[in-house]
Amino acid sequence: MGLFILRRTGVMIITAICLTFIVFFMTNLYPNLEKLAKTQGNFRMSDEAVTSWLDRKGYLQSLPVKYGQWLGVMPGWTYENDGDLTGRCFKGKLSVEQAADAPQFCGILQGHWGQSTALKNDVSTIISDRLARTGALMFWVLLLMIPSALIIGVLAGMKEGSKTDRGLSTLSIITTATPEYVSGVIFITLFASSAIGVRLFKGSATAAAKHMPEGYGYEWLPDWMIGFWFRVAEAPTFENFFLPVLTISLYGMGYIARMTRASMAEVMTAQYIRTARLKGVKFSDIVLKHALRNALIAPFTVIMLQIPWLLNGVVIVETLFNYKGFGWALVQAASNNDIELLLGVSVVSVVVVLVTQLISDIGYVYLNPRIRIS
Numbered sequence: 001m002g003l004f005i006l007r008r009t010g011v012m013i014i015t016a017i018c019l020t021f022i023v024f025f026m027t028n029l030y031p032n033l034e035k036l037a038k039t040q041g042n043f044r045m046s047d048e049a050v051t052s053w054l055d056r057k058g059y060l061q062s063l064p065v066k067y068g069q070w071l072g073v074m075p076g077w078t079y080e081n082d083g084d085l086t087g088r089c090f091k092g093k094l095s096v097e098q099a100a101d102a103p104q105f106c107g108i109l110q111g112h113w114g115q116s117t118a119l120k121n122d123v124s125t126i127i128s129d130r131l132a133r134t135g136a137l138m139f140w141v142l143l144l145m146i147p148s149a150l151i152i153g154v155l156a157g158m159k160e161g162s163k164t165d166r167g168l169s170t171l172s173i174i175t176t177a178t179p180e181y182v183s184g185v186i187f188i189t190l191f192a193s194s195a196i197g198v199r200l201f202k203g204s205a206t207a208a209a210k211h212m213p214e215g216y217g218y219e220w221l222p223d224w225m226i227g228f229w230f231r232v233a234e235a236p237t238f239e240n241f242f243l244p245v246l247t248i249s250l251y252g253m254g255y256i257a258r259m260t261r262a263s264m265a266e267v268m269t270a271q272y273i274r275t276a277r278l279k280g281v282k283f284s285d286i287v288l289k290h291a292l293r294n295a296l297i298a299p300f301t302v303i304m305l306q307i308p309w310l311l312n313g314v315v316i317v318e319t320l321f322n323y324k325g326f327g328w329a330l331v332q333a334a335s336n337n338d339i340e341l342l343l344g345v346s347v348v349s350v351v352v353v354l355v356t357q358l359i360s361d362i363g364y365v366y367l368n369p370r371i372r373i374s
Contacts, residue, residue, distance in 0.1 A: 072107020114340030123344040134325035145249040153260025176254025304360040
């Protein structure tokens with residue numbers, strides 16, 4: 001097992017380097033750099049002014065050198081002007097003597113993620129804050145989605161072709177076929193615009209008003225809408241947090257339930273299940289002790305794939321419910337051509353995908369003894 005994990009980790013590192021290099025190459029294309037220079041300077045900048053700005057910021061170096069500096073395996077760039085130095089590894093202007101004492105390596109490996117040009121803050125601070133918000137959302141979604149989907153899939157697959165199977169399969173198809181932006185709007189209409197919603201959300205209105213900027217123009221909104229729409233972005237509670245959780249859970253639940261149902265139906269027709277039934281083993285024991293573990297091998301992959309999807313694929317839901325999480329940071333980075341933030345988001349996304357795949361491989365070995373023996 002140790003050698004297996006070591007091999008997988010080596011493949012992960014190589015894959016991460018390749019993927020991050022591709023993203024780095026795409027974000028550092030000259031049109032993107034030119035747009036960044038004009039955004040930070042002036043849109044009427046001449047070509048010479050753009051070139052000068054990019055040179056001062058170290059963007060005109062060769063791509064391998066910039067990538068090595070960004071990783072932290074090569075010394076950071078420096079630019080000298082009138083005896084003062086500016087560079088990647090220190091803020092502001094330093095003299096030559098002061099720069100000599102400054103760190104030479106300052107990249108991802110050293111914990112230096114750069115500065116966001118759009119949000120004017122350290123990329124590491126932005127990502128940690130937004131990742132924590134999306135992490136809380138992911139936790140509750142997984143807590144609701146996975147057990148519900150497995151129960152539906154197992155119940156449907158135990159007796160293939162029965163009324164229970166047809167009913168639960170239809171429910172799974174409906175939830176999967178309904179996009180999040182449709183179900184989210186429906187839930188807002190049903191709950192947030194009804195008498196139930198008024199009773200549900202009005203308790204959060206007073207606390208939500210503390211987070212509202214003056215002169216925002218929200219005074220015309222009813223109290224329950226203020227509590228629902230704005231408080232969820234600052235201090236999520238059950239009253240205003242369960243709608244986005246329910247929206248995401250229902251959409252992802254269908255995939256897992258359908259895969260579990262198909263796997264369970266296949267296992268229930270296996271020869272060893274028939275033998276157990278002929279021996280008079282209780283049906284509940286057959287399902288729990290013999291069929292369930294083998295039936296979970298295929299759905300396990302789908303479950304692990306939900307984690308990367310939840311991290312980057314809930315942009316619509318976070319926007320719909322005004323939840324400023326990791327997906328919101330991705331949208332802000334892409335729309336504002338924020339190269340440093342976009343690179344930081346990409347690193348986290350790549351790491352999460354690769355780690356979940358590693359966990360999935362280890363889970364396969366645990367669930368399937370034939371893989372472990374081979």
